[in-house]
Amino acid sequence: MAAVKTNEPVEEQMPRRKFLAWLSGVGIAGTTLAGVFSTFAFMKPRATYGQPSRFQIGRPEDFPPGARIAIDTKRVCIVREGNKVAAISTTCTHLGCIVAPSMTGFACPCHGSQFDVDGNVTGGPAPKPLAWFQVTLTPSGDLEVDKDNEIETGTYLSV
Amino acid sequence: MSDESKSIWQNVLDFPANVKKSIFRNPLPSSDRGRAATSFSNLFLHIQPVRVTRKALKPSYTMGLGLISLFLFFILTGTGVLLMFYYVPSTTQAYDRMLDLRSSVAFGVILRNMHRWAAHAMVAVVFLHMCRVFFTGSYKTPREFNWNIGVALFLLTLLSSFTGYLLPWDQLAFWAITVGTSIAGYAPFVGKALKFMLLGDTTVGQEALLRFYVLHVVVLPLVLTLFVGVHFWRIRKDGGLAKASEPEVEPVIVVAPVAEPVPVLAAAASASAEPTRRFSLQGLVRGTFVKVDKIDPDTVFSWPNLLIAELFVLLLTIAGVLLVSILFNAPLEKPVNIMHPPNPAKAPWYFLGLQEQVSYSAFWGGIGVPGIELLLLVLLPYFDRGKQGIGRWFARERILANSIFLLFVIVNVILIVIGTFFRGANWQFVSPF
Numbered sequence: 001m002a003a004v005k006t007n008e009p010v011e012e013q014m015p016r017r018k019f020l021a022w023l024s025g026v027g028i029a030g031t032t033l034a035g036v037f038s039t040f041a042f043m044k045p046r047a048t049y050g051q052p053s054r055f056q057i058g059r060p061e062d063f064p065p066g067a068r069i070a071i072d073t074k075r076v077c078i079v080r081e082g083n084k085v086a087a088i089s090t091t092c093t094h095l096g097c098i099v100a101p102s103m104t105g106f107a108c109p110c111h112g113s114q115f116d117v118d119g120n121v122t123g124g125p126a127p128k129p130l131a132w133f134q135v136t137l138t139p140s141g142d143l144e145v146d147k148d149n150e151i152e153t154g155t156y157l158s159v
Numbered sequence: 160m161s162d163e164s165k166s167i168w169q170n171v172l173d174f175p176a177n178v179k180k181s182i183f184r185n186p187l188p189s190s191d192r193g194r195a196a197t198s199f200s201n202l203f204l205h206i207q208p209v210r211v212t213r214k215a216l217k218p219s220y221t222m223g224l225g226l227i228s229l230f231l232f233f234i235l236t237g238t239g240v241l242l243m244f245y246y247v248p249s250t251t252q253a254y255d256r257m258l259d260l261r262s263s264v265a266f267g268v269i270l271r272n273m274h275r276w277a278a279h280a281m282v283a284v285v286f287l288h289m290c291r292v293f294f295t296g297s298y299k300t301p302r303e304f305n306w307n308i309g310v311a312l313f314l315l316t317l318l319s320s321f322t323g324y325l326l327p328w329d330q331l332a333f334w335a336i337t338v339g340t341s342i343a344g345y346a347p348f349v350g351k352a353l354k355f356m357l358l359g360d361t362t363v364g365q366e367a368l369l370r371f372y373v374l375h376v377v378v379l380p381l382v383l384t385l386f387v388g389v390h391f392w393r394i395r396k397d398g399g400l401a402k403a404s405e406p407e408v409e410p411v412i413v414v415a416p417v418a419e420p421v422p423v424l425a426a427a428a429s430a431s432a433e434p435t436r437r438f439s440l441q442g443l444v445r446g447t448f449v450k451v452d453k454i455d456p457d458t459v460f461s462w463p464n465l466l467i468a469e470l471f472v473l474l475l476t477i478a479g480v481l482l483v484s485i486l487f488n489a490p491l492e493k494p495v496n497i498m499h500p501p502n503p504a505k506a507p508w509y510f511l512g513l514q515e516q517v518s519y520s521a522f523w524g525g526i527g528v529p530g531i532e533l534l535l536l537v538l539l540p541y542f543d544r545g546k547q548g549i550g551r552w553f554a555r556e557r558i559l560a561n562s563i564f565l566l567f568v569i570v571n572v573i574l575i576v577i578g579t580f581f582r583g584a585n586w587q588f589v590s591p592f
Contacts, residue, residue: 044352048360072498075362094521095341096362097334097500109502110338111518112586124586125518 053147060085060143060159068117070101076133076145077101079117084156087145088119089131099130106130118153129153194460204466206391208399210458211465215400220295220552223472224288228316229387230476231281236380238274246326248372250365253328254494272484278320280480282509285316293564296549296557297401303540305393308386310536315383317509322375324507325368330492334504336371337363342517342525350526401550502584511578512571518586532567 055074063069063080070077075098076087090099090106097110105122106115114123119130134149135157143159170177184201188194198209214220245264246256260267289309292298298306325336340363344354359366394400492501506514516524548554553561583589 040356043356045359045366049366050360050362050364095338095517096344097337097504098498107585109500109585110334110504111514125521125524127521 054144056138056142056144057087058143059141060137063143068101072098074145076147077106078143078145081156083159085135085143085159086156087133087135089133089147091130092126093121093128093130094124094126120153188462191460194462197462198460204462206395207461207465208395209461211461212400212402212458214402214457214550216459216464216468218468221400222287222291223468224284224291226469226472227476228281228285228288230473231277231284231480232383232387234277234477234480235274235281238270238277239376239380241270242274243376248326248369250328250368250495253326253368257327257329257491268488269481269484272487272489273480274323275489276483276487277480278323279508280483281316282320285313289313290564290568294561295401295552296547296554296560298540299401299543299546299549300540302393302397302401305390305397306540307537308390308393310533312383312386312390314533315379315386319375319379319383320507320509322371322379325363325371326375327491328368328495330495330501331490331505333363333495333497334500335506335510336367337500338504338506338514338517339510340367342513342521345522345526347526503582503586505578505582508575508579512574515574515578515582518582 051074057071057074057076057078060080063078063085065080065082067080068077070090072090075089075091077090079086079088088106091097092099092108092110092113094108094111094113097108099106099108099113099115102114104114105117106119107113108115108124108126112124113121113126115126115130116122119132121127121129131150132153132155134146134151136144136146137157137159138144143157185193185197188197195209198204198207242260245260245267247253257271260271264270292306292309321336321339325332340354340357343357344350346353355361357367357370358364359370505511513525513529516528518524520527543560545556547556580591581588
């Protein structure tokens with residue numbers, strides 16, 4: 001390198017070296033970032049293989065007035081009062097255990113959270129009331145629960 | 160012709176000796192030089208120093224806890240790889256495979272028992288090792304970073320144990336993981352995404368089982384092995400086990416100029432443009448353990464003193480795990496019933512302190528308080544800078560630090576005891592008596 005004799009100032013060579021170093025740095029950092037990002041994107045599934053969050057639960061006649069029927073496989077409790085129907089989540093808002101209908105509403109076996117009949121917290125560590133899901137009547141006359149659609153506590157569907 | 164056949168015959172006669180010589184560079188040492196060379200030239204022995212202090216060998220100083228952790232990890236790797244031959248990470252098959260281990264796999268029960276109990280033991284022993292390091296003040300300069308490697312190893316141990324907990328796919332597994340991953344969901348900002356990514360779904364199911372399996376058998380053991388390597392490397396580079404009478408604690412970089420070039424370096428040195436700058440192969444080392452011409456009188460050769468101590472600990476560890484595995488069977492509850500959580504649903508014992516905290520507040524018990532505790536553990540060696548009482552159990556100079564840590568240990572043990580024995584259905588307070 002010392003053999004290269006040039007009259008041009010030394011500064012002329014430095015920017016190129018600096019630029020290449022900078023370019024390599026950006027390249028390595030970019031590759032790392034892209035790698036991390038794509039790994040995360042890969043790990044986050046686009047489609048899940050679990051149950052669909054929208055499902056039919058039967059006809060309104062299946063749920064007589066006053067019924068409180070917990071469908072544990074779907075993790076909802078279907079409540080009918082008079083001609084009004086609602087679906088209350090049975091997934092504990094504390095840590096995801098399944099709450100069971102009790103005399104006073106719902107009780108969680110894991111950490112002792114208590115809920116009233118509408119899912120409002122009455123005791124234990126649960127931070128939020130149980131979710132209410134939208135219930136609709138399909139054209140065929142079946143009740144359909146949409147767990148992606150949370151609605152306000154106390155909102156019933158009239159049937 | 161006859162000369163050659165004779166030499167071939169001689170080679171045949173020498174064959175066993177030559178094979179042995181090709182494997183082991185040194186004969187069994189009979190001199191100090193040989194003992195040093197044995198430690199130095201063997202891949203597995205060179206991890207250890209040539210000489211160790213007598214104190215490091217005293218069982219009452221280290222109690223061999225770090226070594227026991229390592230051997231438990233070896234046992235877990237061995238039994239774990241064997242168990243993998245019969246395990247299928249599928250929600251429909253996993254539990255049946257557990258039953259098969261009992262009924263149709265030779266030594267299946269004892270292998271699973273060993274894996275389970277060694278895992279429980281490793282969590283306990285790694286924690287006790289951490290306590291030992293704290294109470295002897297061994298995390299202080301220059302060992303701050305290695306303390307944090309140790310904290311990371313403790314977390315990796317917990318994670319390995321936690322991911323393994325799901326694999327039998329019984330009620331115990333399913334609900335412990337449901338609760339555990341929900342705690343992760345309380346983490347601020349990233350909680351929900353983290354939980355979804357960990358489970359591969361919104362609830363614990365096939366995706367979660369597969370993910371936990373991959374983490375348990377590949378990812379975590381690899382990371383753990385890497386960290387163990389760094390941990391051991393740093394023990395050596397930070398000057399071995401913490402010693403009480405270490406006059407010089409600050410690491411000093413010593414550049415030792417060599418009068419006569421070492422033959423290996425001769426060619427390189429002559430090629431160098433500036434022949435005055437020469438370094439021996441080990442020229443750049445930390446001052447604390449350069450022992451040329453001034454060997455600490457309180458040290459002994461690792462071969463055989465350290466080696467015998469290590470083999471003894473290894474035997475004791477294997478014997479202990481085997482004994483417990485013969486006496487007690489690893490628990491296996493009913494197969495997963497998504498509809499009916501057991502009441503109470505309890506996490507493994509080492510998480511019951513956490514679960515007890517969580518029963519008061521999910522965020523503070525599961526994320527907030529443990530996060531703060533972890534942060535304190537990580538920052539500890541950078542703020543506790545006193546140089547007093549290093550390398551002694553419960554040194555009087557460290558009474559404040561030791562008291563605080565003891566309180567931290569006692570509180571967590573009490574929480575675990577409450578969670579284990581005093582909590583019944585609906586997490587109500589019950590008396591075990």
